[in-house]
């Protein structure tokens with residue numbers, strides 16, 4: 001089964017994705033973006049949060065959910081260092097001696113680590129072994145209709161230190177001024193999870209793990225998504241720039257086969273998604289859609305989708 005989530009969230013003064021520091025200036029990620037103004041297309045630069053940043057957060061939540069369900073997570077992933085068995089040094093920690101057969105390598109990695117099972121890996125040695133991630137996440141970008149109101153502005157901060165004459169040595173200074181570029185926008189992003197790929201070989205398409213273990217891993221993957229969205233624990237600089245705002249809308253679709261909700265950057269994404277699912281239904285495919293706008297909170301919609309998956313025997 002396939003799960004697809006569209007999320008809209010408002011963030012005022014966030015520093016979720018910083019890309020570089022030039023001197024004392026920390027820059028927010030910005031991307032070129034097509035918007036329509038007076039019937040003409042134009043490009044504007046808007047604050048953005050990368051898919052890598054969101055994926056990293058998701059995998060950190062997955063580590064926690066996996067461990068609390070007593071599922072295996074390798075030492076690198078437990079530390080939040082997602083090298084993912086990229087070379088012999090990291091793979092040897094899971095399997096030693098390293099097998100020659102790509103299928104055996106994949107099997108050893110999947111068995112040893114839930115994060116690499118769900119999040120994929122690239123073993124770049126001979127033979128190379130690649131496993132696609134069972135989850136996909138887009139960049140978070142401003143909602144189109146209000147993208148022109150999205151801003152990234154530097155905020156001035158100062159750090160002070162009390163010093164007596166004896167400690168005034170080298171380059172230490174009493175005051176340091178620094179700028180953090182903060183973004184303010186109504187963002188939208190998409191998250192997809194292919195539950196059928198978990199615990200299954202990307203090479204042979206056959207299960208690597210037994211049914212019970214696969215179900216536990218699916219459940220952990222769903223809980224990780226729930227926790228990430230519910231706690232707003234994603235992105236950088238949360239300790240002093242925790243975004244002011246929160247999820248304003250969320251939709252979640254569950255289908256038998258891959259189906260992705262219409263991107264929440266469009267204002268009519270809910271209606272479009274509903275219409276697209278109706279067409280799917282006419283082909284005989286069952287689907288489920290939960291929508292959290294106004295009266296329903298995001299957690300309720302997510303819970304409904306997870307309950308539906310449970311009823312269908314996904315876990």
Ligand SMILES: [Zn+2]
Pocket residue numbers: 073074075076077078084085113114115116
């Ligand atoms: Zn791992």
